Amino acid sequence: MSLEVPGAIGGAARSAQRWDRFNALLGAVGIAAIAWLPFVDCKTSRIATGQPRSLFVSLAPGWAVAAAAALVLFAAVATFAANLRARLLCAVLGVVTVALAVGCAAAGLTPAGNRIARISPGIGCWLLLLAFALIAANALSRFRLTPAQRVLALLAAAGVAYMAFATGLFDHLSVMREYAVNAPSFAREARRHLLLALGSIAPAVLVGLPIGVLCQRIPPIRAATLQALNLIQTIPSIALFGILMVPLGALAAAHPLLGELGIRGIGAAPALLALFLYALLPVASSTVAGLGRVSAAAIDAARGMGLTNGQRLRQIELPLALPYILTGVRVVLVQNIGLATIAALIGGGGLGTFVFQGIGQTAIDLVLLGAIPIVLLGFSCAVLLGALIDVVQRMPP
Amino acid sequence: MIEIESLTKQYGPTVVVDAVSMSIVRGSIAVVVGTSGSGKSTLLRMINQLVLPTRGRVLIDGRDTATTPSHLLRRQIGYAIQGNGLFPHRTVAENIGTVPALLGWDAERIKARVAELLQIFQLEPAEYAGKFPHQLSGGQQQRVGVARALAAEPAVLLMDEPFGALDPIIRAKAQEDLIAIQKRFGTTVVMVTHDMDEAFRLGHRVGVMHAGRLLQYDRPAALLTNPKDAFVSRLTGIADRSLRLLSLISAAEAAEPGAGSGPAVTADTSLRDVLSYLLWQGARSATVLGADGSPAGNLTVDGILARGRPR
Numbered sequence: 001m002s003l004e005v006p007g008a009i010g011g012a013a014r015s016a017q018r019w020d021r022f023n024a025l026l027g028a029v030g031i032a033a034i035a036w037l038p039f040v041d042c043k044t045s046r047i048a049t050g051q052p053r054s055l056f057v058s059l060a061p062g063w064a065v066a067a068a069a070a071l072v073l074f075a076a077v078a079t080f081a082a083n084l085r086a087r088l089l090c091a092v093l094g095v096v097t098v099a100l101a102v103g104c105a106a107a108g109l110t111p112a113g114n115r116i117a118r119i120s121p122g123i124g125c126w127l128l129l130l131a132f133a134l135i136a137a138n139a140l141s142r143f144r145l146t147p148a149q150r151v152l153a154l155l156a157a158a159g160v161a162y163m164a165f166a167t168g169l170f171d172h173l174s175v176m177r178e179y180a181v182n183a184p185s186f187a188r189e190a191r192r193h194l195l196l197a198l199g200s201i202a203p204a205v206l207v208g209l210p211i212g213v214l215c216q217r218i219p220p221i222r223a224a225t226l227q228a229l230n231l232i233q234t235i236p237s238i239a240l241f242g243i244l245m246v247p248l249g250a251l252a253a254a255h256p257l258l259g260e261l262g263i264r265g266i267g268a269a270p271a272l273l274a275l276f277l278y279a280l281l282p283v284a285s286s287t288v289a290g291l292g293r294v295s296a297a298a299i300d301a302a303r304g305m306g307l308t309n310g311q312r313l314r315q316i317e318l319p320l321a322l323p324y325i326l327t328g329v330r331v332v333l334v335q336n337i338g339l340a341t342i343a344a345l346i347g348g349g350g351l352g353t354f355v356f357q358g359i360g361q362t363a364i365d366l367v368l369l370g371a372i373p374i375v376l377l378g379f380s381c382a383v384l385l386g387a388l389i390d391v392v393q394r395m396p397p
Numbered sequence: 398m399i400e401i402e403s404l405t406k407q408y409g410p411t412v413v414v415d416a417v418s419m420s421i422v423r424g425s426i427a428v429v430v431g432t433s434g435s436g437k438s439t440l441l442r443m444i445n446q447l448v449l450p451t452r453g454r455v456l457i458d459g460r461d462t463a464t465t466p467s468h469l470l471r472r473q474i475g476y477a478i479q480g481n482g483l484f485p486h487r488t489v490a491e492n493i494g495t496v497p498a499l500l501g502w503d504a505e506r507i508k509a510r511v512a513e514l515l516q517i518f519q520l521e522p523a524e525y526a527g528k529f530p531h532q533l534s535g536g537q538q539q540r541v542g543v544a545r546a547l548a549a550e551p552a553v554l555l556m557d558e559p560f561g562a563l564d565p566i567i568r569a570k571a572q573e574d575l576i577a578i579q580k581r582f583g584t585t586v587v588m589v590t591h592d593m594d595e596a597f598r599l600g601h602r603v604g605v606m607h608a609g610r611l612l613q614y615d616r617p618a619a620l621l622t623n624p625k626d627a628f629v630s631r632l633t634g635i636a637d638r639s640l641r642l643l644s645l646i647s648a649a650e651a652a653e654p655g656a657g658s659g660p661a662v663t664a665d666t667s668l669r670d671v672l673s674y675l676l677w678q679g680a681r682s683a684t685v686l687g688a689d690g691s692p693a694g695n696l697t698v699d700g701i702l703a704r705g706r707p708r
Contacts, residue, residue, distance in 0.1 A: 301482030304447055304555075305496050305545075306471035319486050 020079055023087070023135050027075030030094070030131040034068050037124030040105050046118050046174070046363045055124065058105035067101045071128065078135045088139035094132035098125060099164060106172035118174035120365055147387035154383045174365040175372065182354065182369065190373060192268075193350035196340040197377075200272050201333055204279030209325070211280065212287020213313065222288065229281035237342045240277065244270040245346060271348030275339055279332040286328025290321030323393040330385040337378040341370070398423045399444070399553065399585060404453035406439050413439045415609035416453065421602070423458075423552075426579055426586040428600030429611075430593055430632065436609040437589040441555055444587060445474045457553060472496055475554035475584070479561040481542030483530040489515070489541050490526040496549040514544040517578065536567040543575070547582065554579075556588040560595065572598055593633060597641060605629045618645050622707035639705035644669035651704055652685040652694025659683040664693065672701050 038052030056064045074094040078087045106119040121129075145153065170176045179186060211229075215222040232240070249265025252258050263269045294317050302312045318325075344352030351370040358366030399421040406414040414436040421427040431437040442448040444455055446467040455462045462470055483492050493514055494507040502510075512522040518540040530538055539560065546554055560568045572595065579586055590596055596603045597617045604614035605628070613625045621638045624630035634641060648671050649664035659682040662671050671683055675698055687693030 295482070295485070297478060297480040297482035298484055300447070300478060301476065301542075301545075302484070304445060304471055304476035304478070304482075306468045306499055307495075308468050311499075316484055320484075 020087075020138070022138060023079040026131040026135050027079045030075050030128045031072055033124035033127040033131075034071060037127065038122035039124045040102060040109065041120050041122045042109055043118040043120070043174075045116050046178075046365060047361065048118075050120070050122075052122055053105075053109070055101065055105075059101060059108065063101075063104070067097060070097050074132070075135075078132075078139075084139050084142055088136060088143075091132045091136035091139060095129060095136065096160075098128045098132065100169070101125075103164075103169040103173065106170070106174075110172045115177070118177060118365060119172060120174035120368075147390040150383060150387045154380060158380070175368045178354075178363070178365045178369045182366075185353070186369070189349055189351050189353050189370075192348075193337070193340050193352075193374070193377070196268065196271055196275060196343050196348060196350050197333065197336045200275030200336055200340075201279055201329065204276050204283050204332065205329060207276075208280045208283030209287055212284040212325075213291065215284060216288045216291040226281070226285055226288070229284055232277045233281050237274065237278070237339050238345065240274045241270055241342055241346050241348075244273050248273070266347040268343070268348045270346055271340070271343035271350075275336045275343075278339060279336055282328045282332045282335070283325070286331075287321065287325050290324030290328075291317050293324060294320045323389050326385060326389045326392065330382060330389065333381050333385060334378045337374060337381060341374060398456075398458055399587065400456040400459075401440075401444070402454050402456070404440065404443055404455065405451050406436070406443060406448060407451040412609050414443065414450075417606075417609075417611045418453075419604060419611060419614045421585060421587060423585050424583045425601040426576075426588065426599050427602050427604065427614075428596040429587070429589045429604040429606055430591060430596040431589075431606035432591060432632075435606040437606045438557055440606070440611075441557055441587060441589050444553075444555055445471045445476060447471075472499055472549065473551055473553075475546035475549075475551040477543050477546040477554065477556045477559045479558040481530075481538045481559075481562075483538055483542055483545070485530055487529075488526065489520075489528050489530070489533070492530065492541060493545045493548050495545060500549055502549075510548060514548060517581075518544050518574065520544075536563060536571065539563060539567075539571060540574070543571075543578075547578070547584070550582070552585060554584045554586045556586065558590055559588070561590070561592075568595075575599065597645065605632055607632075618642060621645075640669050642707075643667065643672060643701065643705050646704055648683070648685045648696060649694070651700060652696055653700060655695050656692040657682045657684040657695030657697075659696075661686050661692070662696070664688065668696075668701050668704055671696055672698070675701075 034055050037054070039055040039058045040053050041050030042053060043050045055068055058064065059067060071094060074090040074097065077090040078094070081087050081090070102121050102125050109119050110117055140153065164170065165176075171180075211225060215225050235243070245265040248263060248270050252264040258264075298316060298320070299312065302316045307315065340348075340350050341352035341355055343350045344356050351374050354370030355367050355374075358364060358368075358370065401417060401419050401421075403416040403418050404414060405412065405416050417436075417440055419427070429437045429440060439448055443450045444462070446462065465473075484495075487495075490508070490511045493511045497507045497510060511526060515522040515525055520537060520540060525533070525537070525541075530541070533541065539562070543556075543559060546556075560571050563571060575586070576599065578584070586599075588599065600617060602614060603617050603620055605612045605620065605626075607628050613620060613629050615623075620629060620633050621642045624633065630638075644667045646668045647664065648662050648666045648668065651668055652664075659680045660674070660678050661684045662674065663686055666674075675681070675683055682695060682697040684692045685694040685696055
């Protein structure tokens, strides 16, 4: 409905303008990165200072020139091609080429049998990936994919990435070296991270939704309640995690049974509680906003036809507010996936464990081992919930 | 029969509806006109308890409505509003079936009733039942809104500026439909509008409200010929009241016996339209046709003009 974009950027105008300035800028950034910025950093150990290497001295000369030429070609086509499919294809090929090049470079630059040396992607490599990913996203957004197509695209990308990891393409990259060392705990912490993020959302929806409904129904309590929830949002996450340790610790000390159930000053309990509190405001306020957008005429008609207050809420107001409420849930989901990182600081586990270990050891690769999955997790959840929102918004338009 | 007895609504010191009494005969159309802020909508909304009266009461067929729980009362009273208030997430059939579903009708009966109403409102059930409101034109949405209000066969239908958002041509059609349907079901209709023409066209009785008070409640012709208040004559229009009066009288009512020689008009044409037609034709008299299409009476310009004066 309101999400439909008319004309120029809509799917109706699938043949793009003559050339795309945004893509041109991104392409230029990519080409500059190839020319002047290090493609990989070589370190003799995980904490040594890196030796930057450009693309041309990272691969065998013939391959390096071929890779550079291919990347320039892809950037040019993505900028100037009239056909959106060609743009998308070139952007995807660009990402694949960069991934192949960095994987091969790491394999080639690692001395045989050396398990201490670390080859990590350089700033140029990251910029190239970013540029092509943005061009791809730009093209994808113009296709105006259906929700199912978006989920399929996400699954396809995940499948390709999984294949790349499974074939060992990146095994010589520093992040994967860290993964090899931490493989057993990685799976455990990833599960813990999801548990923290999702486990805090579910109760937040169960509590935040009724709070939102009450705030919308009873205006006098609206301002005070939303202000209070807003106040929680302004507490820095580390502080909130810390604050909660005190009462939960005292509780566990007073009732040892609770402590045995996991409700302690440190660990998952304060982390879950903090994430739950952070999630309340977006859920409650998007419920208030969603209910507020239901047409006054529909509400008047519902009352006038004899729906009770409960029937009106369940049958008319909540279904019509659902897209807005889900938008709030999407916000908190992405927010909590990021915030759950902090849980590691108070013994709550999660992928933050690697981030803070890495910071402690000044091992940036270990930081990335935690950070990259967090970003990908957040992105995937945003796409999935975005698709769900479109489904509920379109099905009953 | 709806009896409204000194109904009053006060918000703090502000009196929105001031001791209004009126009675509406079963099976008739009562229209309340007034400017915005006159209290006409509040009056209407007190009938189905969307607004609770400060004082006074409403009796429907002798029963005080205050004795029935509000939501149950409303399920017995049809309610159609401006901008139709259709539920955007429900299909046309689901919208129309709202009150029958609340009343616990079985699915077959609801389906049959929805199909019947769609037929009456000239919307092919097979095509329209499954559509969503946003897929309909404004006129179609409005028809579905009225069909929804009539779904549970209510004896009373309340309408709050139901045609206010329609363009003049569609509005005229909607008014014709309403007259036909009201005759067919014998529904008692209470409508509020700010459109004087609409009130005169539809109302068996028309009430004029101003500043919360019901100034006059009478047959349309009486409002024109015998206004009780300066505001009433201002609202009904001084300049064209003679023409308004003519528009209330049908050719059959005014026809004199004997076949005339002038151009033919049908029995239900209003005198205003006959006069206009004669002016256009340059004729002095018209032949009124009976139901079977044979000449049944004669109308002269002088005879029409005599009808345009208070008697």
